[in-house]
Amino acid sequence: MIKRILAGVAAVGALGGLGFLYYAWYPSIAPVPRPAASSFSAAQIERGRIVAAEGYCAECHTRTDMGGGPELAGDYKMDTPFGAIYSSNITPDEKTGIGNWSEAAFHRAMHLGVSREGEHLIPAFPFDHFTKMTDQDISDLYAYIMTRPAVSMAQRPNELPFPLSLRILQAGWKLLYFWPGVYKPDPRHDALWNRGAYLAEGNAHCGACHTPRDFMGAEKRSSDYEGAVVDNWIAPPLNEHNPTPTTWTEDELFQYLRFGVAPLHGPAGGPMSPVPHRFLSTVPEEDVHAIAHYFADLDHASERQGHDKAALALAMEQSKAGLIGPNTDPDAKLYQGACAACHYNAAPTPVLGRPDLALNNALWLDEPTNLYQVILHGLTAEEGQSGIAMPSFYNALSDQDMARIAAYLRRTRTTLPPWTDLEKKAAAVRKTVQHVPVNSSH
Template sequence: MTLSARIGLIIAAALIVLGAAAGALAWRPSIAAIEPPNPQSFDPELVRRGRQLVALGNCTDCHTVRGGQEFAGGLPVVTPFGTVFSTNITPDPETGIGRWSEQAFQRAMKSGVDRAGQHLYPTFPYDHFTHVTDADDRALYAYLMTRRPVNAPTPANHLTFPYDQRPLIAGWKLLFLQRDEVTPDPAKSTVWNRGAYLVQGLAHCGACHTPRNALGAERTTASFAGGQAENWVAYALNAASPAPVPWTEDALFDYLRNGWQKDHGVARGPMAQVVNNLALVDDDDVRAIAAYTADIFGPPAAGRIQGAEAVRAEAAKPQSGPPQTSASTSAPKASGPDSNEGAAIYAAACASCHETGRALPYAGVDLHLSTGISAPDPRNVANTILYGLPARNGERSPIMPGFAASMTDVQVTALLNYLRATFSKQPPWSNIAQTVADARQAQAAFLQTAAEPPNIAIHTAPRGQP
């Protein structure tokens, strides 16, 4: 046998061994199916606790398609690798988790593997859920298994090769999945430790507020340094926060509890869904999240405190004169070819709400206080101008009309330039026109994907728990 032939055999043998090792790493056994448990078999108090935990995990919004039934799945999650659809987590025995045992549910939460042994894509944030205790998983399982079953097959994912090969997820987990529990810090308070458990685990705040690497995993060296979700910027939750007024524990609690805060405005985009869910959560847990997050922010530097006082003073000035000239007396004035157009649009469309002097949440925030306008990325402001703040069904809530149908991209760009120059001391944004075009395209793509919910048939058998 020639040398080249022997080398070829060695390489082939090595590939076979590597392939076998990869197969062994990727393979997971299935867990036997069960008969759907009787909803009455679950302790009502456990179900009640599960309801709060589901709210903390924002499970409803991720697993409910627009216009569809609760927890029936089908919501498109757009990633750099393609679109993944959330799964049906109702107790339907055919298309949901009705035949999942508690053991199977625990494995999905802690290892990202479904009952059949199939690896789940990490759009399901099991890299955070692995930190959830067995007791809390038990409560989550109890709540979900007492919901109304919905027969709704999950649409096929739209992923490019090789990301559509689920066995590769085993390699991703080997690199990035940490299965350790959140260890209490004895030097910190009980409230802080509770917040650490919730933020790092079920609430999975870092999933949006931490940047990701090329393989879609959170960059652990930049925790809470800011990220993105659904074409919205999730601002940094540390000293890099662009908020003109630094966040405090009390401000965070008010914002998470009520969906707005006088120095920071109204929750919008995906964050609005988060605070809607937190309305179902006890004050103690919301306070714990606020306490832990405030510690991540850390105490503001002296310069930031002085800057915040100046911004508050500017926002407190009584309005006088025409809206386009009363917007700011100390901030740099807008300049450039579209500054007059931006000022005119602001006066016609924005000033009547944002310069009334009325208190939040039923008036527009004074834009000197806007984190979006002071942020380095204009996406959130562009999204808010285009799509507004929709009213909540059946509730009193702050609203803002969207101007996507009444403003052209050129007009939105002019308005964004004006807002940045007038209400912020930061340098001008770049590539605003592209940001506006991307915002329209992202919304159109989402509506096209989500407009047709899957065929849904609700089982009429009563499930016991409401």
């Protein structure tokens, strides 16, 4: 009897294994000669350029360490909890890039996360978002990429330990987390909302940075847009749980995404900075409006902004109060000497080039990470608001100084509990800064 049970279990296991192999196996698609640029129309290439910009392709497929690398030639290092992963060369070089990929192979990679050779792609490449893209957008993107300069450059090998390095195991990840299929418009919403949802959920893959991940590296679908840690910065929540005292309205979102600065919330910094400056500033304005419209609905902006007027007035009063009259608070004096000259505001609203910290995400998050990152990195004239820079205080402020400023701002500009272990956290963030920026304050 026991032998029969064991034999039955073995048979079920074998069938399950065969079923998994059948599910996991994809054939190789034959290589093709690199398509001639003349085979694509100028209109299709331009549409593809827009698709590439809205998907930030160059951001993750261009090396930034080791002195940088050619655009789209890959080798961008992505640090993950499982080990470093290096992006692929997606220029049309036939040996180290994708120049010998047919359009069918390109479509399969985007929609199913499978390479031309039939290997499963690691989900650091967000095919779980790209699967929502239309065939037309993917064809246009193919035309754009195949007409870029071909660059011969190989990527460094991924640093995933065995057995995570086995590509076939990615099929198991897909069984658990991947639901392929093009975006289906929601009939409950208008065309602008659906365009924004299509872009945000698909090509722009906003959730890849703004949604927390589980122990398997998959986005937590129950926590969409709740915020996450990305490249040692915190990508804040994009839903109604964003903690800033003034609402991210559709106009604030549009200004931020299009120009890199929102009047009431301040400039884009860190990993977010290239999104408006390198990419969304170059696409049709109506697409940026659509993304802003979608997220304004997602965060229930119209229902929540009734308190904004009072919150804005309070922020202006707090900013003014910190500079008027004698002040015996040593932390306030440190803030005044280092920060207040550029961050002081008076009623009725902040000056665009003078972000008010009481309204900024950095002070209202659970950790002071983003505040410390901006203090240490600063913002160049190409980041944040165009043409306006903030110097780095990497050399000018110690970890203790930064902790004092953080404590002072948290207790005087927010209604939230104080942060803890501030000096220790300042030291930890400083370690993530790889070099002292050239505009560093002395």
